[in-house]
Amino acid sequence: MTSEAQRARLEAVALEMAGRGWAVFPIMPGRKWPPAWHTKDNCAGRGPCAAGHVTPESLATTDPEVIARVWSRAPYNVAVFPGKSGLHVVDCDVRKPDEPAGPDGWAELQELAARRGGPLPDTWTTTTPSTGRQLWFQTPPGCRLASTVKHIAGHVDTRGWGGYALAPGSVRADGAYELFDDTDPTQLAAWLVQANVERAPTAVSGRREKAVAAPDAYISAAVRGEVDRVVSARSGTRNRVLSTAAYALGQLVGAGLLDETYARTELRAAVATWNTPDSWVKDDGVIDTAMRAGADNPRRAKPRSGTRRAA
Numbered sequence: 001m002t003s004e005a006q007r008a009r010l011e012a013v014a015l016e017m018a019g020r021g022w023a024v025f026p027i028m029p030g031r032k033w034p035p036a037w038h039t040k041d042n043c044a045g046r047g048p049c050a051a052g053h054v055t056p057e058s059l060a061t062t063d064p065e066v067i068a069r070v071w072s073r074a075p076y077n078v079a080v081f082p083g084k085s086g087l088h089v090v091d092c093d094v095r096k097p098d099e100p101a102g103p104d105g106w107a108e109l110q111e112l113a114a115r116r117g118g119p120l121p122d123t124w125t126t127t128t129p130s131t132g133r134q135l136w137f138q139t140p141p142g143c144r145l146a147s148t149v150k151h152i153a154g155h156v157d158t159r160g161w162g163g164y165a166l167a168p169g170s171v172r173a174d175g176a177y178e179l180f181d182d183t184d185p186t187q188l189a190a191w192l193v194q195a196n197v198e199r200a201p202t203a204v205s206g207r208r209e210k211a212v213a214a215p216d217a218y219i220s221a222a223v224r225g226e227v228d229r230v231v232s233a234r235s236g237t238r239n240r241v242l243s244t245a246a247y248a249l250g251q252l253v254g255a256g257l258l259d260e261t262y263a264r265t266e267l268r269a270a271v272a273t274w275n276t277p278d279s280w281v282k283d284d285g286v287i288d289t290a291m292r293a294g295a296d297n298p299r300r301a302k303p304r305s306g307t308r309r310a311a
Helices: 003-019 064-071 105-116 190-197 217-231 238-254 260-271 277-295
Strands: 024-027 077-080 087-092 124-127 133-138 148-153 156-159 178-181
Touching: 003 024, 003 064, 003 077, 024 064, 087 105, 087 190, 105 133, 105 148, 105 156, 105 190, 148 190, 190 217, 190 260, 217 238, 217 260, 238 260, 238 277, 260 277
Parallel strands: none
Antiparallel strands: 024 077, 087 133, 087 156, 124 133, 124 178, 148 156
16 A cells, blocks of 8 residues: 555545544654654653643544544554543553463453443444453543553553553554444443552452452342442432432441442442533542441341341
């Protein structure tokens, strides 16, 4: 393919992404970094640039006239800025040749979905030159998620605010980014929101600093039911629904059936699907108050089969 044909093809890719409402910006030809307007290879490509260069966040655009003008200059690769586009991209890497045997990012993500109660829905998916895959999701309304590196799993990164992902059709010396599944992007599931916002991959609970354990199947189903009610709560009812859910989970915490940190993390992840940065403090206050009240009135556990009640 001639350079001009490649330039025209990549311009078409950029226009297609913009037509979806996804903000794009150019990456140097044949590379995945740096952005085309950076002239120093040591620029970070995001946030304030010490050299005074413009940033992807400021120039990412859906304007077809701007795109045609920029891509008329060279066969730039096409980067999508997920945060500005209402997207969150889950990037599953393959294991490097010098790593010991073990699961790759895709297997790790599937295992995480099974452990968190999933599902892992079909969504718009691309493959990378290294045979990794990237799952593109819609970000829940009002939810602003930052990019992460090896946070939700050892070979899984995410691209949100502060990061970018290359569109299918972009090329590198070792291959191309290709479309794997053209299903329209589905909304990022609550359990994936939670995995992104957790403060540490392994949380601790209580003064003894013990590892947080996932609840058993019965309690996990109860937690999922409360979380789903919070996620689906309509505007005007959210405060009441959140308070009720936090109280119910607090009862399980008070009964010793549910870890408090696990419960708080689940509720905060659910709230993150519909709140705004300004409401974090208020929502946390609702969770704290209701959970304490529930813990003071613990749920009575049903006796196990074969266990006699005390007289």
